[in-house]
Amino acid sequence: xxxxxxxxxxxxxxxxxxxxxxxxxxxxxxxxxxxxxxxxxxxxxxxxxxxxxxxxxxxxxxxxxxxxxxxxxxxxxxxxxxxxxxxxxxxxxxxxxxxxxxxxxxxxxxxxxxxxxxxxxxxxxxxxxxxxxxxxxxxxxxxxxxxxxxxxxxxxxxxxxxxxxxxxxxxxxxxxxxxxxxxxxxxxxxxxxxxxxxxxxxxxxxxxxxxxxxxxxxxxxxxxxxxxxxxxxxxxxxxxxxxxxxxxxxxxxxxxxxxxxxxxxxxxxxxxxxxxxxxxxxxxxxxxxxxxxxxxxxxxxxxxxxxxxxxxxxxxxxxxxxxxxxxxxxxxxxxxxxxxxxxxxxxxxxxxxxxxxxxxxxxxxxxxxxxxxxxxxxxxxxxxxxxxxxxxxxxxxxxxxxxxxxxxxxxxxxxxxxxxxxxxxxxxxxxxxxxxxxxxxxxxxxxxxxxxxxxxxxxxxxxxxxxxxxx
Amino acid sequence: xxxxxxxxxxxxxxxxxxxxxxxxxxxxxxxxxxxxxxxxxxxxxxxxxxxxxxxxxxxxxxxxxxxxxxxxxxxxxxxxxxxxxxxxxxxxxxxxxxxxxxxxxxxxxxxxxxxxxxxxxxxxxxxxxxxxxxxxxxxxxxxxxxxxxxxxxxxxxxxxxxxxxxxxxxxxxxxxxxxxxxxxxxxxxxxxxxxxxxxxxxxxxxxxxxxxxxxxxxxxxxxxxxxxxxxxxxxxxxxxxxxxxxxxxxxx
Numbered sequence: 164x165x166x167x168x169x170x171x172x173x174x175x176x177x178x179x180x181x182x183x184x185x186x187x188x189x190x191x192x193x194x195x196x197x198x199x200x201x202x203x204x205x206x207x208x209x210x211x212x213x214x215x216x217x218x219x220x221x222x223x224x225x226x227x228x229x230x231x232x233x234x235x236x237x238x239x240x241x242x243x244x245x246x247x248x249x250x251x252x253x254x255x256x257x258x259x260x261x262x263x264x265x266x267x268x269x270x271x272x273x274x275x276x277x278x279x280x281x282x283x284x285x286x287x288x289x290x291x292x293x294x295x296x297x298x299x300x301x302x303x304x305x306x307x308x309x310x311x312x313x314x315x316x317x318x319x320x321x322x323x324x325x326x327x328x329x330x331x332x333x334x335x336x337x338x339x340x341x342x343x344x345x346x347x348x349x350x351x352x353x354x355x356x357x358x359x360x361x362x363x364x365x366x367x368x369x370x371x372x373x374x375x376x377x378x379x380x381x382x383x384x385x386x387x388x389x390x391x392x393x394x395x396x397x398x399x400x401x402x403x404x405x406x407x408x409x410x411x412x413x414x415x416x417x418x419x420x421x422x423x424x425x426x427x428x429x430x431x432x433x434x435x436x437x438x439x440x441x442x443x444x445x446x447x448x449x450x451x452x453x454x455x456x457x458x459x460x461x462x463x464x465x466x467x468x469x470x471x472x473x474x475x476x477x478x479x480x481x482x483x484x485x486x487x488x489x490x491x492x493x494x495x496x497x498x499x500x501x502x503x504x505x506x507x508x509x510x511x512x513x514x515x516x517x518x519x520x521x522x523x524x525x526x527x528x529x530x531x532x533x534x535x536x537x538x539x540x541x542x543x544x545x546x547x548x549x550x551x552x553x554x555x556x557x558x559x560x561x562x563x564x565x566x567x568x569x570x571x572x573x574x575x576x577x578x579x580x581x582x583x584x585x586x587x588x589x590x591x592x593x594x595x596x597x598x599x600x601x602x603x604x605x606x607x608x609x610x611x612x613x614x615x616x617x618x619x620x621x622x623x624x625x626x627x628x629x630x631x632x633x634x
Numbered sequence: 635x636x637x638x639x640x641x642x643x644x645x646x647x648x649x650x651x652x653x654x655x656x657x658x659x660x661x662x663x664x665x666x667x668x669x670x671x672x673x674x675x676x677x678x679x680x681x682x683x684x685x686x687x688x689x690x691x692x693x694x695x696x697x698x699x700x701x702x703x704x705x706x707x708x709x710x711x712x713x714x715x716x717x718x719x720x721x722x723x724x725x726x727x728x729x730x731x732x733x734x735x736x737x738x739x740x741x742x743x744x745x746x747x748x749x750x751x752x753x754x755x756x757x758x759x760x761x762x763x764x765x766x767x768x769x770x771x772x773x774x775x776x777x778x779x780x781x782x783x784x785x786x787x788x789x790x791x792x793x794x795x796x797x798x799x800x801x802x803x804x805x806x807x808x809x810x811x812x813x814x815x816x817x818x819x820x821x822x823x824x825x826x827x828x829x830x831x832x833x834x835x836x837x838x839x840x841x842x843x844x845x846x847x848x849x850x851x852x853x854x855x856x857x858x859x860x861x862x863x864x865x866x867x868x869x870x871x872x873x874x875x876x877x878x879x880x881x882x883x884x885x886x
Contacts (some may be wrong), residue, residue, distance in 0.1 A: 167643060169641075169643060170643050170645075171880050173641040173735060175642075177670075179693065180650075183649065183650075184648065184649055185644070185646045185647065185648055185649070185650050186646070187646055187647075187648075188643035188644060188645055188646065189643065189644040190642075190643065191640065191641055191642050191643065191644050192640070192642040193642070195640055195642070202834050213836055218796075218798070219765065219796055220796075222789070222795070222796045222798060224789075225711050225798030225799065227798070227799040227801050228802070229723070229800075232723070232724075232798040233724070233727065233728065233798055234723045234724025234725060234727050234728070235723070235724050236726060237727045238694045238724060238727065261838070263676050267648075268650040279716070294724040296723070297722075298721060298722060298724065299721075299757060300721035300722075300724075300726060300758050300759060302726075302762060310708075326671065327673075329671045330671065332651070333648045333649065333650055333651055334648075334651075335651060335669050335673060336665065336669060337669070337674065338670045341671075342668075342674060342678075344675050344679040345671065345675050345678055346682065348675075349675055349678050349679045350678070350679075350682045351680070353679070353683065353686075356675075357686075358790055362819050362822055363819075364812065364813060364815040364816055364818070364819040365812055368718075369819075370757070370816075370819050370820065370823060371756045371757035371758075372755040372756075372823065373756070373757075373758075374752065374753055374754060374755050374756050374757075374758070374823065375700070375751075375752025375753050375754070375755045376693060376699075376749045376751065376758070377690070377693050377694060377700075378733050378752075378755065378756065378757050378758040379752075379758045379760055380689065380690055380693060382757070382758065384686050384689065384690060392682075404726070417662070418662075421662075421664050423764050425681065427679045428678060428681055429682070429684070430685075430687075431682075432684070432685030432686050433685035433688075433689065435686075435689070436689065436844045438762065439760075441734040441735060441736070442734065442760060443732070443748055443749035443751070443752065445700075445749070445881075448693070449717070451664060451689060452689075456684070483842065497828045504791075504814065514734070515738065517734075517762075518761075518762070518763060518764040518768075519763075519764070520793065521762065521764075522762065523763070525696070542825050544885070547638070549638075549641060550638030550640050550641070551638045551639065551641055552638030563854065571788060577678060583783055589739075589742070590736070590738040590739055591738075592738070592741075598738065598741055598742055601793055602742070603764075603793075603794050605794065606765070606766075606796060607794045610796070618818050619831045629675055633644070
């Protein structure tokens with residue numbers, strides 16, 4: 164193994180000028196760290212999900228202990244997967260692609276390191292405090308106020324570092340991926356600060372500033388757009404960078420990317436109230452939520468189409484290349500989830516799906532398919548690049564792909580069935596006008612479905628273990 | 635990773651941006667903003683801020699959006715503690731507090747939920763998933779002792795239940811020392827407790843706790859009034875009853 168001279172830290176930051184050219188270094192180390200963190204927290208977050216899933220089948224797994232009961236484990240699972248797995252995945256992809264797209268090293272190595280370590284510390288503190296019972300009780304925003312402040316600080320550092328890099332770029336035009344990164348940064352900041360506005364009364368406990376209906380509206384404005392601007396827009400940015408790279412094709416349409424970028428970020432924000440259909444939220448707000456959710460289908464599919472058509476003429480590569488396979492399924496899952504989303508926002512469909520496992524199936528098509536698979540694709544693409552070698556085993560990567568896909572199917576199908584079945588059972592009356600089923604009957608009939616879902620989760624996690632071995 | 639060795643710093647050469655730049659004639663109009671990251675940032679912020687502003691602000695400004703109900707009163711200190719335990723244990727991950735206006739839901743749970751019922755709920759706890767039944771109208775549905783036994787071991791009261799046991803609620807004490815801070819925080823948020831109520835709140839709390847303990851004693855359950863379970867029972871029994879109260883008064 165020939166290990167050539169690596170530059171020292173000071174040399175790596177320096178820029179030399181010769182013949183009108185700047186000579187400098189990209190920072191791959193920070194990308195490598197974020198990749199490790201993505202893989203590690205992905206496995207942890209999915210394991211927590213697996214525990215929660217089996218707790219619903221075997222309640223003994225709650226162990227009659229506060230720290231291990233479902234009500235505390237579930238938020239750890241959701242927060243870990245969203246902010247630790249996908250969060251680190253975003254940073255991994257952004258720190259890699261931004262440097263290349265701007266032809267510049269990250270603005271500051273110190274900020275990069277600060278960002279990395281404080282984000283990991285937040286994740287550890289989040290897991291500990293949530294299991295200890297410190298929660299605001301607002302979904303996906305459960306972390307208490309000191310952590311909220313720490314998150315804000317770290318997010319500002321991320322934005323500062325990103326903008327510093329953009330401002331000293333050597334490429335005049337910002338590529339579409341960067342538009343998505345910018346929109347992500349500014350919107351997540353807005354959502355997080357507004358929704359987490361709370362009044363502390365002890366050092367770890369606070370009350371939400373808003374009450375009742377307003378709290379619900381603000382929360383789902385946040386909650387829905389956490390999906391939009393944490394799970395979707397940054398990942399679309401990653402798609403726009405890594406898909407053309409992996410396929411070695413230009414993006415299908417520049418015009419489409421303009422239209423779908425602006426319409427997506429504009430429309431998404433309005434869609435929050437579709438989480439509150441038939442609730443006590445004023446009807447006009449519910450209707451707005453429904454209408455905008457329906458319109459959202461167009462820009463969402465704009466993104467999907469732009470992604471899939473980028474592969475035109477390259478489909479033969481998909482047959483062999485695990486990276487592209489993961490990407491194709493990811494984009495397809497994105498398309499399915501964003502088709503289903505508007506459908507679930509129709510009041511008559513929502514009346515059936517809401518409060519059931521249908522919703523859980525829906526989000527997991529997005530999380531396991533879109534976010535998970537795109538992350539895996541990026542990891543399989545990045546690691547050989549950074550380590551200047553080939554993947555340990557292409558065969559194993561293909562195995563990961565198939566067992567992961569199978570896992571998604573085993574996860575989603577039983578839950579769709581379970582949700583639909585349970586909802587209809589809740590609504591069924593006898594000819595005499597009595598409710599036909601006791602609530603408990605509709606719970607016990609779900610246990611086999613919950614078991615199958617858990618097995619789907621095991622498949623998916625097995626795939627991740629294969630990836631860990633492989634890279 | 636083992637096979638390769640990491641290239642931590644990747645050498646690159648690129649031409650610096652020249653100071654004088656003239657855009658090509660006839661290029662797409664959108665190219666302009668692609669050269670201006672700050673304008674891109676501001677533009678995105680405006681575009682994303684609009685929807686939220688238009689949807690959220692009216693609910694604060696227009697009174698008819700959330701009609702108040704006179705019989706809806708703030709939580710008692712004990713109920714407030716109970717509510718915080720409900721939040722702490724993540725009950726909202728499996729139970730909703732929102733009866734939708736459907737025949738099947740009204741028949742199962744009771745009167746559908748009204749926006750005015752939640753004006754003191756910081757935070758709201760409507761939930762998004764019914765792994766267990768809705769709890770918006772649970773108050774008064776079962777005796778205190780049912781809740782006590784159910785929280786200790788749910789399957790003892792509802793065979794087949796997949797809800798966890800909550801034995802620690804019978805062991806842990808209510809954090810009475812922070813009652814005043816809770817009341818003051820709520821007052822800051824506009825919950826109309828009388829002035830100086832934070833100082834006497836714990837006295838009210840103990841009074842209500844003793845009542846529940848006495849109730850439980852009738853069913854041969856012995857428990858100290860300081861335990862978390864008492865606060866949780868107080869909250870569960872309060873939930874959704876403000877409106878029932880109103881219907882009773884209307885009937886009289």
